[in-house]
Amino acid sequence: MGGQRAQVIDEQQDRAAPPGAPVPAGPPPELVFKRRLRPLQVAHELWAARELVRALAERDLRARYKQAVLGFAWAVLTPLALCAIFTLVFHRAVKIETGAAPYTLFAYVGLIVWQFFSNTMNQGALSLANNLSLLNKVYCPREVFPLATMLVATVDMVIGIGVLGLMFLVFWTAPAATFLWALPLLAIQFAFTYGIALILSVAVVYLRDVRHLLPIITQMGVFATPVAYPLAKIPQRLQEIYVGINPLGAVIEGYRKALLYGDAPDARMTLIAAASSLVFLVGGYLVFKKLETGIADVA
Amino acid sequence: MSRDYPLGTIRTEQVWKRFRADQQRMLLRDRVDQMARRLRGDRGEDWRWALRDINLHIEPGESVGLIGSNGSGKSTLLKMLTRVMYPYAGVIDVRGRIGALIEIRAGIHPDLTGRENIYLFGALLGLKRREVAGRFDDIVEFARLGGAIDRQVKFYSSGMQMRLGFAVAAYLEPHVLLVDEVLAVGDAVFQQRCLDRMREVAEQGTTIVFVSHDLPAVQSICRRGVWLEQGTVRVDAGIKDALAGYRDSIEAQSEASARVGEPLQLLKYEVRGEDGDATTLHTDEPVTVELTLGGDYRGDATLHLGVSEGTSSPIFQISHEIRMTGGDHRVACVIPRLPLPRGRYTLWTGVYSIGRTDGGTLMSWHSAGQFDVFGPMLDTPPRAVVMAAPVFVPHQWED
Ligand SMILES: Nc1ncnc2c1ncn2[C@@H]1O[C@H](COP(=O)(O)OP(=O)(O)O)[C@@H](O)[C@H]1O
Numbered sequence: 001m002g003g004q005r006a007q008v009i010d011e012q013q014d015r016a017a018p019p020g021a022p023v024p025a026g027p028p029p030e031l032v033f034k035r036r037l038r039p040l041q042v043a044h045e046l047w048a049a050r051e052l053v054r055a056l057a058e059r060d061l062r063a064r065y066k067q068a069v070l071g072f073a074w075a076v077l078t079p080l081a082l083c084a085i086f087t088l089v090f091h092r093a094v095k096i097e098t099g100a101a102p103y104t105l106f107a108y109v110g111l112i113v114w115q116f117f118s119n120t121m122n123q124g125a126l127s128l129a130n131n132l133s134l135l136n137k138v139y140c141p142r143e144v145f146p147l148a149t150m151l152v153a154t155v156d157m158v159i160g161i162g163v164l165g166l167m168f169l170v171f172w173t174a175p176a177a178t179f180l181w182a183l184p185l186l187a188i189q190f191a192f193t194y195g196i197a198l199i200l201s202v203a204v205v206y207l208r209d210v211r212h213l214l215p216i217i218t219q220m221g222v223f224a225t226p227v228a229y230p231l232a233k234i235p236q237r238l239q240e241i242y243v244g245i246n247p248l249g250a251v252i253e254g255y256r257k258a259l260l261y262g263d264a265p266d267a268r269m270t271l272i273a274a275a276s277s278l279v280f281l282v283g284g285y286l287v288f289k290k291l292e293t294g295i296a297d298v299a
Numbered sequence: 300m301s302r303d304y305p306l307g308t309i310r311t312e313q314v315w316k317r318f319r320a321d322q323q324r325m326l327l328r329d330r331v332d333q334m335a336r337r338l339r340g341d342r343g344e345d346w347r348w349a350l351r352d353i354n355l356h357i358e359p360g361e362s363v364g365l366i367g368s369n370g371s372g373k374s375t376l377l378k379m380l381t382r383v384m385y386p387y388a389g390v391i392d393v394r395g396r397i398g399a400l401i402e403i404r405a406g407i408h409p410d411l412t413g414r415e416n417i418y419l420f421g422a423l424l425g426l427k428r429r430e431v432a433g434r435f436d437d438i439v440e441f442a443r444l445g446g447a448i449d450r451q452v453k454f455y456s457s458g459m460q461m462r463l464g465f466a467v468a469a470y471l472e473p474h475v476l477l478v479d480e481v482l483a484v485g486d487a488v489f490q491q492r493c494l495d496r497m498r499e500v501a502e503q504g505t506t507i508v509f510v511s512h513d514l515p516a517v518q519s520i521c522r523r524g525v526w527l528e529q530g531t532v533r534v535d536a537g538i539k540d541a542l543a544g545y546r547d548s549i550e551a552q553s554e555a556s557a558r559v560g561e562p563l564q565l566l567k568y569e570v571r572g573e574d575g576d577a578t579t580l581h582t583d584e585p586v587t588v589e590l591t592l593g594g595d596y597r598g599d600a601t602l603h604l605g606v607s608e609g610t611s612s613p614i615f616q617i618s619h620e621i622r623m624t625g626g627d628h629r630v631a632c633v634i635p636r637l638p639l640p641r642g643r644y645t646l647w648t649g650v651y652s653i654g655r656t657d658g659g660t661l662m663s664w665h666s667a668g669q670f671d672v673f674g675p676m677l678d679t680p681p682r683a684v685v686m687a688a689p690v691f692v693p694h695q696w697e698d
């Protein structure tokens with residue numbers, strides 16, 4: 001054992017500068033650390049951290065559902081209240097035309113998507129900033145924090161879908177047989193939402209005042225997205241650009257077609273939304289991974 | 300480049316790390332200001348190196364003590380080894396599972412219970428639930444948490460958090476165990492148990508990097524010492540040599556801090572052995588310490604004399620009342636049998652006025668200089684047993 005150690009030290013002194021020799025003023029430029037992402041390794045790490053994602057989400061949910069009534073209300077009441085207001089304002093006053101589907105159902109479908117997005121965005125944006133002390137302690141892929149908030153929002157969404165089922169009973173209609181189209185739309189919705197959460201979470205670490213922008217984005221977003229009105233309200237020639245920027249527009253429109261009108265979602269719009277959300281996801285992920293390396297320095 | 304090193308290997312190659320030296324608030328509006336300044340050609344960035352050119356090759360099973368004064372970059376290095384922090388330049392390669400106790404706040408999540416934290420930590424180390432369950436009782440038993448294990452970690456005292464953190468890091472069978480200077484939070488009994496545990500895992504082949512200001516504790520665990528100074532490796536050698544160098548530098552620094560403007564000064568000191576030769580002091584033989592004080596203070600005072608090894612806490616301290624008359628005053632102290640084993644020691648003195656509760660300082664406690672003692676080395680204690688201070692005890696064995 002001792003002999004082994006002695007040999008190590010000798011080797012060290014051979015290759016390193018002799019003790020007392022001046023240290024160069026800076027590292028050789030070719031040694032400057034660069035982040036290299038190997039997709040396989042990244043996937044493996046994320047998989048290895050699944051317990052952490054589950055535990056983080058569980059902690060949030062448990063805190064919320066400790067008072068079962070209030071927790072449930074959080075998931076259900078906000079969209080229902082908005083739905084009631086939208087019905088009064090947009091249906092009665094503005095007279096939005098929704099064809100064969102009841103307006104309340106029409107709006108509620110949009111609200112489920114919007115609520116999922118805004119929950120993930122608002123909580124996800126703070127997910128790193130609220131856990132800074134933790135980030136200094138254990139290594140794990142940092143993207144698990146926004147991912148956990150999306151998991152929580154997903155649980156809320158599932159409850160919202162349950163309420164949607166009840167609404168179908170109330171309005172005495174059945175979801176259309178084309179509802180399976182919802183699955184690819186769900187993938188687009190997740191990809192876009194996660195991409196935004198990734199960017200915002202790391203932005204808030206470096207620019208703490210960005211968090212004050214979140215309520216503004218949320219409030220404007222609910223009207224800038226076709227939640228209360230159909231996508232058709234946006235001028236025809238701008239629709240493609242719009243969906244490119246905000247894929248949620250096509251997602252909500254697609255859900256409505258599939259669930260309420262028995263149509264397939266518009267293929268062109270859906271493809272644009274899919275491409276756009278992929279860009280948001282990959283771009284967000286790359287930005288996140290690049291900036292991730294400095295998080296512990298500013299924590 | 301990426302040779303396949305065995306589990307437990309730590310290698311850093313030309314690692315550099317820098318931090319912002321200027322105060323920067325993490326705000327969007329500051330960044331906008333900064334951007335505007337940059338457009339005007341003022342970069343306005345000020346970086347400071349925390350670590351420079353760190354080359355360490357640690358083999359599996361080695362136990363390395365990382366020593367150095369505050370701010371020398373020890374924690375930064377450990378954080379980079381755990382991959383929590385990234386280097387500015389260089390390559391870091393740590394093979395195998397890493398158990399680390401870097402900050403006092405234990406475990407992973409303050410809102411989760413101790414039990415949940417243990418499982419979570421195991422999961423992050425890549426252990427299966429079953430594997431963690433097999434060690435769960437050991438961890439709880441070691442950390443002495445009892446019923447508190449099902450309470451949220453944020454309600455733990457700092458000692459409990461540290462115990463949990465150490466137990467988790469040390470019992471989930473890491474290949475590499477990194478321990479920063481947090482053990483000091485625990486009580487003496489627990490510290491000793493931690494050291495025992497570290498010795499155990501070291502014997503099982505775990506690589507250990509141990510940071511502590513408790514130098515005897517470092518010496519009791521580690522075989523190799525790395526002394527960091529201002530972000531560079533000053534000495535990388537056997538633990539004794541590294542500690543000796545570090546202790547010398549501490550003493551040199553405390554000597555350098557001048558005590559100007561005090562009523563009394565130490566003009567001269569001499570430590571000499573039996574035959575009057577200052578260079579040869581021997582264990583268990585007579586030694587005379589002679590001090591000459593000067594200054595315009597008149598009156599009674601207490602002179603304190605102490606001897607330390609490496610740290611500022613003395614091994615022993617003796618005092619004597621003196622009467623100063625405004626001129627130089629010479630005082631000698633004879634120690635008939637010097638109780639110090641072979642080594643280098645520091646002589647400390649101070650003078651305080653008598654009868655004042657605020658201990659009116661005439662000459663503050665400071666190190667006067669060093670002297671060497673020749674004689675037997677102390678016997679080596681068992682590993683992980685920390686010697687408080689070296690004392691020679693005359694003895695005889697019979698069997
Ligand atoms: N996150 C940080 N931001 C800026 N400076 C830092 C940061 N962390 C450490 N430093 C600086 O780096 C140096 C080394 O710190 P550290 O590794 O904590 O030293 P040690 O653990 O040896 O006391 C110190 O000067 C410290 O101020």
Ligand SMILES: [Mg+2]
Binds near residue numbers: 373374375479480
């Ligand atoms: Mg430190």
